[in-house]
Amino acid sequence: MAVPYYDENxxxxxxxxDAEGKSSQISYILERLNGTNQDAIPSSxxxxxxxxxxxxxxxxxxxxxxxxxxxxxxxxxxxxxLSLAAVKSLxxxxxxxxxxxxxxxxxxxxxxxxxxxxAEGNFLRRNVNSGSEALLLAKDIHGAPPMGFxxxxxxxxxxxxxLRKMALLWCKVVSELRRHWSEELHIPGVPLDExxxxxxxxxxxxxxxxxxxxxxxxxxxxxxxxxxxxxxxxGLQTEESTILKGPIVSSHxxxxxxxxxxxxxxxxxNCPAGNLTMLETGEPIYTPVTQEGPxxxxxxxxxxxxxxxRTGSVGAGCSQLLSDMQAFxxxxxxxxxxxxVRWHSPPDWxxxxxxxxxxxxxxxxxxxxxKGQLSSRMQKEGNLWRELWETSKPVPAVKQAPLFDEDLxxxxxxxxxxxxSPSELFEQLFISLLGLGFVxxxxxxxxxxxxxxxxxxxxxxxxxxxxxxxxxxxxxxxCQVYETVEAMVLNPEEAMKTVKQTEEIASNxxxxxxxxxxxxxxxxxxxxxxxxxxxxxxxxxxSQPRQAFANFFDSxxxxxxxxxxxxxxxxxxxQETSPDESEWTVV
Numbered sequence: 001m002a003v004p005y006y007d008e009n010x011x012x013x014x015x016x017x018d019a020e021g022k023s024s025q026i027s028y029i030l031e032r033l034n035g036t037n038q039d040a041i042p043s044s045x046x047x048x049x050x051x052x053x054x055x056x057x058x059x060x061x062x063x064x065x066x067x068x069x070x071x072x073x074x075x076x077x078x079x080x081x082l083s084l085a086a087v088k089s090l091x092x093x094x095x096x097x098x099x100x101x102x103x104x105x106x107x108x109x110x111x112x113x114x115x116x117x118x119a120e121g122n123f124l125r126r127n128v129n130s131g132s133e134a135l136l137l138a139k140d141i142h143g144a145p146p147m148g149f150x151x152x153x154x155x156x157x158x159x160x161x162x163l164r165k166m167a168l169l170w171c172k173v174v175s176e177l178r179r180h181w182s183e184e185l186h187i188p189g190v191p192l193d194e195x196x197x198x199x200x201x202x203x204x205x206x207x208x209x210x211x212x213x214x215x216x217x218x219x220x221x222x223x224x225x226x227x228x229x230x231x232x233x234x235g236l237q238t239e240e241s242t243i244l245k246g247p248i249v250s251s252h253x254x255x256x257x258x259x260x261x262x263x264x265x266x267x268x269x270n271c272p273a274g275n276l277t278m279l280e281t282g283e284p285i286y287t288p289v290t291q292e293g294p295x296x297x298x299x300x301x302x303x304x305x306x307x308x309x310r311t312g313s314v315g316a317g318c319s320q321l322l323s324d325m326q327a328f329x330x331x332x333x334x335x336x337x338x339x340x341v342r343w344h345s346p347p348d349w350x351x352x353x354x355x356x357x358x359x360x361x362x363x364x365x366x367x368x369x370x371k372g373q374l375s376s377r378m379q380k381e382g383n384l385w386r387e388l389w390e391t392s393k394p395v396p397a398v399k400q401a402p403l404f405d406e407d408l409x410x411x412x413x414x415x416x417x418x419x420x421s422p423s424e425l426f427e428q429l430f431i432s433l434l435g436l437g438f439v440x441x442x443x444x445x446x447x448x449x450x451x452x453x454x455x456x457x458x459x460x461x462x463x464x465x466x467x468x469x470x471x472x473x474x475x476x477x478x479c480q481v482y483e484t485v486e487a488m489v490l491n492p493e494e495a496m497k498t499v500k501q502t503e504e505i506a507s508n509x510x511x512x513x514x515x516x517x518x519x520x521x522x523x524x525x526x527x528x529x530x531x532x533x534x535x536x537x538x539x540x541x542x543s544q545p546r547q548a549f550a551n552f553f554d555s556x557x558x559x560x561x562x563x564x565x566x567x568x569x570x571x572x573x574x575q576e577t578s579p580d581e582s583e584w585t586v587v
Contacts, residue, residue, distance in 0.1 A: 026109060026112070027108055029160065030115075032159070033112075033115075033124060033155070034115065036124055036126075038127050039126070040126075041444075041486060041489055042436060043486075044479065044482050047430065047434060049159075049161065050157070050429050051475040051479050053163055053422070053426040054423050054426040054475060057163070057422025057426055058423045060421070060422050061421060062420065063167050063171065063418065063419065063422055064419065066167050066422045070163055102164075102165075102168050103165060103169060103172065109172065116149075116153065116156060118188065119188030119189065123152070124152045124155055124156070125147075126146075126436070128146045128147050128436070128440060133442075137435055137438060137459075138200065138435045140463045140467070141431055141434065141462060141466035141467070143428075143431045143434065143466075144204040145204075146435055146439045147189065149188055149190050150190075150201075150203060150432050151436045152189065153173065153429065156169070157169055158429065158433065166426075170425065174417045177414060178414055181210060184218065186214055187207050191212075192211050192215050193211070193212055193215040193216075194211075195295060196209055196295060196296065198297075201431060201432065202297060202298055202299060203432075204428075204432070205297040206417070208295075209295045209297060209410070210410050210413060213406035214410075216406055224398050224399075227267065227398060230265070230267075231265075233253060234265050242265040242267065243263070243264055243265075244263040244265055256278075257283060258281060258334035259280055259334060264333035264334070266330070266331050266333065267330040267396040268331050268396030268398065269286035269287075269288060269332075270286065270287045270288060270289050271286065271287055272287070278335050278339050279336060279338055280334060281334040283334060286331045287331070288332070288397065290323065290397050291324075291397045291400060291404075293404070294409075319403055321385070322388050322392055323400055323403055325388055326395040326400060327395070328343065328344070329392060329393070329394035329395075330395055337386060337389045338374060341374060342372075348375040350372050350373055350374075352372050423472070427472055430475070437482060437485065438458075438482075441488070454488065454499065455488065458484060462481060
């Protein structure tokens with residue numbers, strides 16, 4: 001009778017062998033990534049792996065569902081490991097340890113994370129033209145800047161050959177993003193203080209929001225310290241009492257004289273607003289430091305538009321206007337509504353003619369309104385601006401209730417990144433890495449007249465394809481185009497020879513078709529055979545059917561038939577399971 005049994009010693013031995021295999025894998029990947037040539041474009045193998053992940057991830061709604069669906073352990077193994085898992089949770093009480101251990105050696109995984117998040121290091125640094133053309137291509141395909149954090153992350157995740165490890169690494173990255181936020185560390189390779197670029201992919205926009213929120217928090221803390229320093233130098237205790245009692249002893253203290261003749265401290269004043277002066281006191285008007293608006297990514301903008309259309313609400317418009325009024329009052333003691341309108345909405349103020357002002361002054365009419373008047377909408381009964389002005393108080397922006405909660409916004413983004421759809425994640429990683437490859441290839445092929453024409457056709461194709469709404473269904477075509485470009489970069493002479501031979505054959509036959517439509521004829525293998533590839537992870541994962549478009553991956557370019565050399569010092573066990581540039585594991 002074939003009765004399953006559990007041998008504790010055998011189980012521990014298998015666990016040890018599994019751990020050694022994972023350690024060798026992560027070591028190989030880390031060594032290969034650290035040794036990346038700065039002049040080499042990303043390998044098409046990495047791009048293909050991301051393409052396979054896109055298609056395989058369509059069956060899962062979130063990364064958590066994906067990890068749950070590709071566990072693949074047997075019931076006996078689960079029961080056997082229960083006691084070990086329980087002891088581990090009691091000792092460590094940290095779920096991240098499990099993620100790290102599944103990826104491989106803890107030290108190697110930590111080294112990979114440190115390299116990825118190190119802004120000063122040379123990890124995956126490439127010689128890329130930083131001009132506007134490079135950024136323009138990234139925006140044309142809705143990707144990410146070619147030298148940014150997201151592109152490096154794409155190449156790292158695409159270097160793993162099973163979908164589970166790719167998902168585990170993503171969870172580790174999100175955990176690292178949380179740590180950076182809590183420790184007030186910016187994400188490297190992402191602008192520190194820029195609003196989201198809606199022409200880039202959503203993932204890059206979310207990284208921008210995280211960095212910008214962190215910068216705003218830092219700036220606010222500095223502004224509060226500066227305000228408290230000014231209050232201390234002026235001898236004031238609270239913002240409610242801003243009347244100066246003694247002489248001004250510091251040059252950075254700004255004040256204004258109100259109609260009663262008292263000097264009042266200006267709070268939150270930035271700089272003079274041109275030549276504007278207050279109508280009642282004649283003091284110069286200062287532009288206040290106002291609260292910054294919300295940081296909206298493309299998905300939030302769409303939600304806001306739908307909300308406004310559905311409810312008719314004006315959103316945060318009134319809140320922003322009230323905040324600006326309070327900041328203006330704090331920076332300009334003695335001001336009136338007309339002063340605010342002249343600064344905030346100049347079209348709603350009409351200046352009087354100079355002759356009329358002269359007549360009014362000679363007739364003895366003395367009024368601050370002789371210089372002009374508000375627009376008709378501002379003078380109407382129940383005007384919203386006047387109602388808000390009457391209820392507003394002089395409060396500098398840094399002391400107001402925030403209109404945009406940075407902590408809440410970032411927490412929402414991090415939660416979304418944890419539950420992101422696998423296909424949505426891998427699509428953005430794919431398109432970002434694709435952009436880097438084409439930016440680098442364009443620099444290398446621009447000097448070759450014949451190849452540059454073919455490259456331009458390839459570039460035009462990916463731009464047109466990626467701008468479509470269903471480009472995710474054409475991943476095999478995009479991979480084929482990229483492999484063609486890679487062939488031109490690595491072997492320009494042989495590529496030229498192949499192109500010319502094909503053109504001569506085509507010119508002797510029927511009407512010559514467009515060059516790009518024959519890319520498969522240039523570099524593809526005509527004899528394409530379908531292979532059955534099984535997925536292997538820790539000798540426990542079940543076989544899955546090969547993806548439909550993966551048949552293309554079986555054909556290798558005649559220019560790229562040679563396999564890359566194996567790294568020295570790799571164990572025999574890893575030589576059997578290490579990533580091979582000519583064989584692909586369907587994940």
